[in-house]
Amino acid sequence: MTIVRALILGGLLAVSPLAPAFAEQVTIATDATFPPFESVDANGKLVGYDIELMEAICKAAELDCNIIAAAWDGMIPGLTAGKYDALISQLTVTEARRKVMAFSDIYSHPTFRFVGKKGANLDIKPGGLAGKVIAVQTGTPMDAFVTKTFPEATIKRYDGGSAPYLELTAGRADLHMSYEAQITHSFLKGDGAKDFELVGPQYTGKDAPEFGEGVAIALNRRSAELLEKINDGLAKIRDNGELAAIDAKYFGKN
């Protein structure tokens, strides 16, 4: 037994990657229920905009990165506890979150929208939507915004990014609020979405503080060195056009 174990351990050591610039492997968690930003494909591999972006940053910054899927509810506590070194999961930078974690430079400025049934003609204005059911992912900027803005509505909260869409198509929710890019590039492209459309105004961080300053990579507040490296990597892929290429691949922007 001991010999077998020694052989296995030896084998593992032999195939471990060459030492990168940053001494240890960087563990990065993502909540893979949010296509096209992060999801798991049929082979169990993490795919999406954030994953490609993170891989490009790691390569540019010469970091040995290991991106893993984590549950949304354990992600931020996992980061502050040191289980993960960073999070990339379309995390918006808000005042409340800055108190518990550090953020890289912002890499995109999302817009937020409601999606609902075609022809429902809901009057979306602050204080409105009385008696309507709004589905959101718990603890997101969308959750904070609808909780504050539509106190007359019933707000149903879910742990993942995909369950609200199931509830919307099942008719248990009248509206779901999410990132506009997620709605148009994932949900509305699916088979079950032909009766649904974007409704109401576009929101950004300028409309309500809950929507934050933009999207960034979250880090532990103690990791000043890693923060610097990730920002360097981000600056490099912004300059060499890689970031624009990933944007174009996913969203058709220039």
Place this chain on the structure above:
Amino acid sequence: MSWDVIADNLGLYAEGAKLTLFLTVASLAIAFLLSMPLALGRNSHNAVLRHAIGAYTVVFRGTPLLVQLFLIYYGLAQFSAIRESILWPCLSSPLVCVIATFVLNTTAYTTEIFAGALRHLPPGEVEAARAYGMSPFTRARRILMPAMLTRSLALYGNETVMMLHATSLASTVTLLEVTGVARNITLNYYIMFEPYVTAAAIYLVMTLTLVLLFQLAQARWAGYLQARLG
């Protein structure tokens, strides 16, 4: 440590505890009533009835409760025939789906617990009842049921504790019972230890109360079995 967050949200925990108790008591009460006739049927001379009930308990004991809950809550909602049926106003409610799933699941276990106790009744007790000329109904009411229930008290007590703990799955379909409250606090305040330790303490108090109740019940109704063992 951020215990002040817990203190600020004690009201939510109280609401959550109420819902946890409601889910547990409602599921157990309905399942108890269903399990008694099902346990008799499980031991029936009618092979079709016996095997039909057996097939039901195998399916619901052979699959995880969480899978059953997702199938009933999300899975059924996928079919437009169900969404347009008269059942939909009921099935669209998470509370109804959760209780239906819990009842189906715990009834399967309870039926087997009761049916097992029935099979192990001393044949003499049943024969004596027959010799007295009791009708099958009277026999079930006066001999089989009381003997079955007292003999399965310990096992059934475990099943009720399992059911209490299983109610935590209701949080996966938006119900804010104790676990749901803990998870919500986690998601809004980014702490894990304090909210879940608080939830654990609440479950522990409830479990100990249940265990105590069953010990009292056992002393009251199953004492004669103890004496026999001694």
